[in-house]
Amino acid sequence: xxxxxxxxxxxxxxxxxxxxxxxxxxxxxxxxxxxxxxxxxxxxxxxxxxxxxxxxxxxxxxxxxxxxxxxxxxxxxxxxxxxxxxxxxxxxxxxxxxxxxxxxxxxxxxxxxxxxxxxxxxxxxxxxxxxxxxxxxxxxxxxxxxxxxxxxxxxxxxxxxxxxxxxxxxxxxxxxxxxxxxxxxxxxxxxxxxxxxxxxxxxxxxxxxxxxxxxxxxxxxxxxxxxxxxxxxxxxxxxxxxxxxxxxxxxxxxxxxxxxxxxxxxxxxxxxxxxxxxxxxxxxxxxxxxxxxxxxxxxxxxxxxxxxxxxxxxxxxx
Amino acid sequence: xxxxxxxxxxxxxxxxxxxxxxxxxxxxxxxxxxxxxxxxxxxxxxxxxxxxxxxxxxxxxxxxxxxxxxxxxxxxxxxxxxxxxxxxxxxxxxxxxxxxxxxxxxxxxxxxxxxxxxxxxxxxxxxxxxxxxxxxxxxxxxxxxxxxxxxxxxxxxxxxxxxxxxxxxxxxxxxxxxxxxxxxxxxxxxxxxxxxxxxxxxxxxxxxxxxxxxxxxxxxxxxxxxxxxxxxxxxxxxxxxxxxxxxxxxxxxxxxxxxxxxxxxxxxxxxxxxxxxxxxxxxxxxxxxxxxxxxxxxxxxxxxxxxxxxxxxxxxxx
Numbered sequence: 001x002x003x004x005x006x007x008x009x010x011x012x013x014x015x016x017x018x019x020x021x022x023x024x025x026x027x028x029x030x031x032x033x034x035x036x037x038x039x040x041x042x043x044x045x046x047x048x049x050x051x052x053x054x055x056x057x058x059x060x061x062x063x064x065x066x067x068x069x070x071x072x073x074x075x076x077x078x079x080x081x082x083x084x085x086x087x088x089x090x091x092x093x094x095x096x097x098x099x100x101x102x103x104x105x106x107x108x109x110x111x112x113x114x115x116x117x118x119x120x121x122x123x124x125x126x127x128x129x130x131x132x133x134x135x136x137x138x139x140x141x142x143x144x145x146x147x148x149x150x151x152x153x154x155x156x157x158x159x160x161x162x163x164x165x166x167x168x169x170x171x172x173x174x175x176x177x178x179x180x181x182x183x184x185x186x187x188x189x190x191x192x193x194x195x196x197x198x199x200x201x202x203x204x205x206x207x208x209x210x211x212x213x214x215x216x217x218x219x220x221x222x223x224x225x226x227x228x229x230x231x232x233x234x235x236x237x238x239x240x241x242x243x244x245x246x247x248x249x250x251x252x253x254x255x256x257x258x259x260x261x262x263x264x265x266x267x268x269x270x271x272x273x274x275x276x277x278x279x280x281x282x283x284x285x286x287x288x289x290x291x292x293x294x295x296x297x298x299x300x301x302x303x304x305x306x307x308x309x310x311x312x313x314x315x316x317x318x
Numbered sequence: 319x320x321x322x323x324x325x326x327x328x329x330x331x332x333x334x335x336x337x338x339x340x341x342x343x344x345x346x347x348x349x350x351x352x353x354x355x356x357x358x359x360x361x362x363x364x365x366x367x368x369x370x371x372x373x374x375x376x377x378x379x380x381x382x383x384x385x386x387x388x389x390x391x392x393x394x395x396x397x398x399x400x401x402x403x404x405x406x407x408x409x410x411x412x413x414x415x416x417x418x419x420x421x422x423x424x425x426x427x428x429x430x431x432x433x434x435x436x437x438x439x440x441x442x443x444x445x446x447x448x449x450x451x452x453x454x455x456x457x458x459x460x461x462x463x464x465x466x467x468x469x470x471x472x473x474x475x476x477x478x479x480x481x482x483x484x485x486x487x488x489x490x491x492x493x494x495x496x497x498x499x500x501x502x503x504x505x506x507x508x509x510x511x512x513x514x515x516x517x518x519x520x521x522x523x524x525x526x527x528x529x530x531x532x533x534x535x536x537x538x539x540x541x542x543x544x545x546x547x548x549x550x551x552x553x554x555x556x557x558x559x560x561x562x563x564x565x566x567x568x569x570x571x572x573x574x575x576x577x578x579x580x581x582x583x584x585x586x587x588x589x590x591x592x593x594x595x596x597x598x599x600x601x602x603x604x605x606x607x608x609x610x611x612x613x614x615x616x617x618x619x620x621x622x623x624x625x626x627x628x629x630x631x632x633x634x635x636x
Contacts, residue, residue: 132473146573148471155450155466155575156611164572164605166565176606247484254482255464255573257473287482288494293474 002065004314008306009071011087017307023124039089043099066107068313070116070306080110109313115152118145120309121262125301130259138267142183167244185244191220195237206233224270246281253286253294264299320383322632326624327389329405335625341442357407361417384425386631388434398428427631433470436463438627439580443619448577456585460501485562503562509538513555524551542588564599571612572605582617
C-alpha cells in the first residue's frame with residue numbers, strides 16, 4: 001500500500017508527515033522556513049528535506065500516492081500556485097505544484113492552510129471522520145474551514161471566512177474595514193479588547209481589573225484563568241465572548257447543519273469551560289432540529305492538524 | 319437524446335415539466351393535489367397524469383433518463399421517502415421512490431422543495447449555471463437552499479435553513495421557539511410586523527401609518543408600494559428589512575462565498591428596489607473580497623424553479 005506525504009508550510013516552520021492511506025502517522029519532522037531571497041529558498045529546502053528523509057527511511061517516489069500541502073496566502077487549487085503569502089515573502093505567483101512534481105515525480109496537491117487544518121480535524125480529529133465538519137480557529141486572527149459532504153468548500157475562493165462573520169452590526173472596527181466581525185471579539189487580541197472595554201465600566205472588586213489598571217500584560221489566557229478563578233469582571237468578559245462565538249456557531253450551523261463544529265487555536269486552550277459557555281448560546285440561537293444534532297467540540301490534533309489534512313488532500317483530489 | 323421529467327409537489331398543485339437534458343422546457347402541465355384519504359391518492363393521481371401525458375405526446379418510459387421530484391416535509395434522499403409533510407396529509411413514511419419506480423420503470427430522485435427550487439434557479443435562472451448559488455425565498459416563511467460546487471448542501475439534513483439565521487439576538491419571538499430569526503422580519507408577515515411596530519412609535523405624517531391606525535389590511539406589498547411612493551414611515555420599515563436581509567446575505571456569503579445569492583418568493587415582487595436596498599447592507603457586512611465578487615439577484619424562474627430543479631436532480635444524482 002502506498003503512503004501519503006503531508007506538508008504544512010508556515011511562516012516560521014515547515015512541518016512534514018508521512019502517513020499510511022488510512023491516516024496512520026509514520027514519520028514526522030520539521031524544518032525552519034527559509035523566507036530569505038523573496039522566499040525563493042522555500043521550495044528547494046523543502047525538496048532537500050524530503051530527499052534526505054527518503055534516504056534515511058529507504059523510501060522513493062514510487063512509495064507515495066501523492067503529496068499534499070497547506071500554504072498561507074491565496075492558493076489556486078487548480079494550478080497549484082500561491083500568491084500574496086506575505087509571511088513567506090511570496091508576493092509574486094509561485095508555481096509550487098510544477099516545481100514539486102518536476103523534482104519528485106509524485107502527484108502534488110495544494111490548498112490553503114485553514115482549509116487543510118479543517119480537513120485534518122475532520123478526518124482524524126474531533127470530526128471523527130464525519131462528512132460535515134466546520135473548524136473555527138481562534139488565534140491571532142479567527143479563521144476556519146468547511147468540509148461539506150466530505151469535500152472542502154471554497155465557493156468562488158474565500159468560503160470559510162468565519163472570522164468575518166458579523167456578530168455585532170454596532171461592534172468594533174475590524175482590520176478588514178468592516179465593523180463587528182467575529183475576529184474583533186474572539187481572537188486573542190479580541191478577548192483582551194473586550195476585557196479592557198468592560199474593565200473601564202466595571203466598578204466592583206476584580207483582580208483582572210487591577211491588572212489592567214496597573215498596566216500589566218493581560219492576554220486571553222489571563223482572562224480565561226481569571227474567569228476560572230471566579231473573578232467577576234473576567235466572568236462578564238468571557239460570557240460576552242461565549243455569546244459572540246455561540247451566535248456565530250449557531251448561524252454557521254443554521255446554514256450548513258454540520259455534524260460537528262470544531263473549535264481550535266490558542267484561545268481554545270481554555271478548554272471544556274469554553275465549549276460549555278459557547279454551547280449555552282449555541283442552544284439559544286440554533287434552529288431546533290440543529291440544536292440537538294450538531295456538536296460543538298474542542299480541536300484534538302493541535303499542530304498536527306495541518307500535516308494530516310494536507311496528506312488527506314491527496315485522497316480528496318487524486 | 320433522453321428527456322427529464324420534473325415534478326414539483328405542493329399542497330394545492332402538482333406541477334410537471336418535460337425537459338431536454340440541456341434543460342429546455344418542452345411540455346408543462348399541472349394537476350390539483352388530492353390530499354384526501356391521508357394523502358394516499360397523491361402518488362396514484364401523479365402516475366395517472368404522467369401516463370395520460372405519455373399517451374398524448376407519444377412518449378414511453380424508455381424516452382426518459384429519469385424523474386426528479388421536490389416535496390415538502392422531511393425527505394430521505396437515499397431511500398426516496400417523505401415523512402411529516404402536513405400540507406399533504408403525509409404524516410407517516412411515504413415510499414415515493416419505490417412506488418414511482420415500480421409503476422414506471424424510470425429512475426426516480428427526490429429532494430425537498432426548497433432545495434429543488436435552489437437547484438432550478440442555479441441551473442436555468444438567476445444563477446446562470448454557476449456552481450455556487452444560494453436561494454433565499456421570502457414567502458409566508460423564509461426558506462432557502464444551497465448549491466455548492468454544483469451539489470446541493472444537506473449537512474446532516476437541515477442545511478439551508480436561512481430563515482432561522484439569527485439577525486437580532488434581542489429580536490422577535492419566532493415560531494421555531496428562538497428569537498430574532500430572519501423569518502420574523504423578512505417573511506410577508508415579518509414585514510407587516512415591522513410596519514406595525516414602527517407605526518406605533520412614528521409621529522409624523524404617513525399614509526402607511528394612517529392605514530394601520532385605521533385597521534385596514536396591510537400586506538408586505540402595501541409596505542413596499544408605500545416605500546416606492548416615498549411614504550416616510552414605509553421607507554423606515556423597508557430600510558430595516560434591507561438591513562436584516564443584507565446582514566443575513568453577508569453572513570451567508572462570508573461562509574460560502576457563492577457566485578450569486580438569489581432572492582425569490584412573494585416578498586421579492588418589490589423587485590430591483592429591494593435588491594438595491596439589500597445590496598447596500600450586504601456591502602457593509604460582507605468580507606471585502608466577497609463584496610466585489612458575490613452578486614445579489616432577483617429570482618428569475620418564479621413558479622417554474624421547482625419543476626426545472628426537480629428535473630435537474632436526475633442529472634445530479636444519476
